[in-house]
Amino acid sequence: MKNKSKIIFIGTLAVQLIVVIVLLSKNILIKKSAEKNNRIYSFDCTYYDPYNILKGRYVQLYLTAATAQKEQLDSESLKTTDLLENEMVYVLISPNEEGLWNITGIRRKKPKSGDFIKAKYLYSIAERCFFDLLISEYYMQENYAAIADRKLTSSAFDKVKLDIYSNGKGEILQKQLYVSVNSNFMPIEEYIKNNLN
16 A cells, blocks of 8 residues: 555656656757747837735736737638637738737637747627737746836836747747836846846
């Protein structure tokens, strides 16, 4: 009986270790693929800093690219009128004049080329489509997040942007949250460290 309990305990630990290794490996592969194929994208966003007893401190993000006017979508997207709420889709993205990316198309099947990421279609109201880009939380060191909560709002900056990595399957991984002061972007942690200590 003692040996059986020991085997179950070791098996449970092994499974947990395998899950951690798989997740870390996937993140490393997404990052390497993105760097190799120049699939690093910047999205305009706003944020606030909530506190969750289970998650701790993090920055809640709202990406302005998560909505798209139907008139901004390509003609192929307009054929996709029967999307279901919470359906996973691929969204085509293109940069604007500031180098920030916006949704320009919707596909049910993975595009063969171009810039795209996976997203969840939420709903449409009138001429606007809403998506969940699956990147709504940015985790910071506990002390930095606490300072951001007390002293910073996204309106304090010229711009706030989130950079992400994406592989050829549209899977994404957060790279860095940046803030712009006097038109100069810097990582939010660096800004806090330099200005609020």
